[in-house]
Amino acid sequence: MQYIGGIDIGGTKMAALIADRDGPLVRISEATVKLGTERAPAEQAMTMLKLACEKAGITLADLGAVGVSSCGPFVRNNGFIELVAPNICGGIGNRGDLLNEWQSVPLEAVLREHFSTVVIQNDCVAALAAERAFGALQNEDNCAYVTWSTGIGFGLCVDGRLLHGKNGNAGHAGHMLLTDQSQAQCGCGNFGDAESLASGRNLEAQYGRSPADLFNAVKEGDVKAHAAVVHAAKWFGRALYNVTATLDLKVFVIGGSIWHHHGDWLEPIVKEEICAHMPALTTGVQLIQPALDSHVADIGALYLVMPEAWLIYWRSQSLWQRVAEVDLA
Ligand SMILES: [Zn+2]
Structure with a gap:
């Protein structure tokens, strides 16, 4: 595996990252889309990942695996993870400050249309894993x-x-x-x-x-x-x-x-x-304080699909720190 992708989905912002053995290559972020069909957030993630690939000089097909850290909770629909996130889905809670009626957001099913290896974890679990691995x-x-x-x-x-x-x-x-x-x-x-x-x-x-x-x-x-x-x-x-x-x-x-x-x-x-x-x-x-600072959930997303050999190298060289250098915001 030469390249991996990472997606960090929050209630406010979404980020996409590309990395290889030598560290993070590109990071981009945008406000999380909360309008359109239920597929909109996952399609936004795909569009951002594609753009991040272009900026890294590769294509989506070059990604060996994609890790996702996302706000939850999660439910399973036909075995695939969907988000039932109160800060994204306007159809739950009846608060009225989200302008959609989504009950849940299909995430894993959409990503699996493009990638065979997808690992999705709650963002705080991914962040914890990253702090334990590198921080x-x-x-x-x-x-x-x-x-x-x-x-x-x-x-x-x-x-x-x-x-x-x-x-x-x-x-x-x-x-x-x-x-x-x-x-x-x-x-x-x-x-x-x-x-x-x-x-x-x-x-x-x-x-x-x-x-x-x-x-x-x-x-x-x-x-x-x-x-x-x-x-x-x-x-x-x-x-x-x-x-x-x-x-x-x-x-x-x-x-x-x-x-x-x-x-x-x-x-x-x-x-x-x-x-x-x-x-x-x-x-x-x-x-x-988090040692990985504000990029902790991004690094967590990459960590979820990172080969063991990269992990040891990233830790020894503190390569996760490069995420700040490749952040195109
Ligand atoms: Zn609550």
């Missing part, structure tokens, strides 16, 4: 990758084993119910789950301004905005406590745009919420 978790057996962004998601590793579950949906702890006293509604339809209380999309729904505006207001001393964000951080911390209590984890790598930009001052609030409960379970729990 901050190479020697950690009880750990999680958590994203705090448009949504909230987890990838979980216990006793050195990544958890997948019956449909690859292990780690959807963003949809754990935390309170029945809240009017905050998640894209999944739940009221009072972790994502409804703290995710970027749902902060916007609750407070009527984008996360960027909300955090800017905090910087400018807006007391109400500050209280709203602290409230969200406490709920996020409570979700991390629940996961710690359930799985006895030691290290959380936290990524996602909200944490990436504001983690420096949110961390003590989150940590305090975790450690305020049951010291026997929570003492020594660490929150750390």
